[in-house]
Amino acid sequence: MKVGGRELPPNPPSFPVTKEGRGFGGGSPPLTFCRRILLALPLAAQGPDLLRELMAALAAVRESRATFTEEREIPELDRPLTSRGVLAWRAPDRMEKHTIEPVEERFLAEGDSLVLEHPARGSREVLALDAMPEIRPVVEAIRATLAGDLATLREHHEVAFSGSRARWRMVLTPRSVRVRAAVQRIILEGEGAAILVMETQMRDGRARMAISSTR
Numbered sequence: 001m002k003v004g005g006r007e008l009p010p011n012p013p014s015f016p017v018t019k020e021g022r023g024f025g026g027g028s029p030p031l032t033f034c035r036r037i038l039l040a041l042p043l044a045a046q047g048p049d050l051l052r053e054l055m056a057a058l059a060a061v062r063e064s065r066a067t068f069t070e071e072r073e074i075p076e077l078d079r080p081l082t083s084r085g086v087l088a089w090r091a092p093d094r095m096e097k098h099t100i101e102p103v104e105e106r107f108l109a110e111g112d113s114l115v116l117e118h119p120a121r122g123s124r125e126v127l128a129l130d131a132m133p134e135i136r137p138v139v140e141a142i143r144a145t146l147a148g149d150l151a152t153l154r155e156h157h158e159v160a161f162s163g164s165r166a167r168w169r170m171v172l173t174p175r176s177v178r179v180r181a182a183v184q185r186i187i188l189e190g191e192g193a194a195i196l197v198m199e200t201q202m203r204d205g206r207a208r209m210a211i212s213s214t215r
């Protein structure tokens with residue numbers, strides 16, 4: 001997509017807003033099951049222990065699907081750019097963001113491959129994530145969280161975790177100086193095993209996505 005004469009970089013999924021049955025990652029097993037896992041933990045479980053238990057609950061969700069509305073703020077524009085589409089996750093590592101409007105785009109990360117499609121242009125690119133060190137940490141901020149893979153998440157980010165089982169928050173700061181030149185931090189908020197919010201704070205703007213689970 002072009003804005004103000006420049007091509008916007010691909011923007012991997014960002015994630016919010018829910019009650020039970022909403023959010024991304026809480027699709028299968030049902031969110032109520034994952035919440036029972038968390039609520040059954042000892043009350044003393046805090047900090048790192050709670051984070052590890054949360055990641056285990058996320059790892060139990062093998063597949064989910066959601067619709068999204070994303071707002072992206074860019075300094076050159078008076079109002080945010082709004083897009084809508086579908087998000088899909090399938091364990092162990094398939095994550096898709098399919099933007100339907102205003103312009104159809106498809107972003108698919110699976111294994112070490114990244115596929116970018118723009119049907120209106122008739123273009124399709126297949127790229128290797130390992131060849132894009134500035135992109136992989138952003139992808140893994142979402143994918144590793146959905147997979148419950150704390151080791152991979154910490155490989156690419158400093159992880160600050162706070163909150164409770166009912167409502168939690170993670171602030172991810174990219175370890176790479178090169179990545180931080182474009183993306184300062186990624187903030188995830190959730191409830192149980194569902195991601196409710198993902199806000200990406202960039203050097204030249206901010207992206208925020210609202211999600212409504214369909215399964």
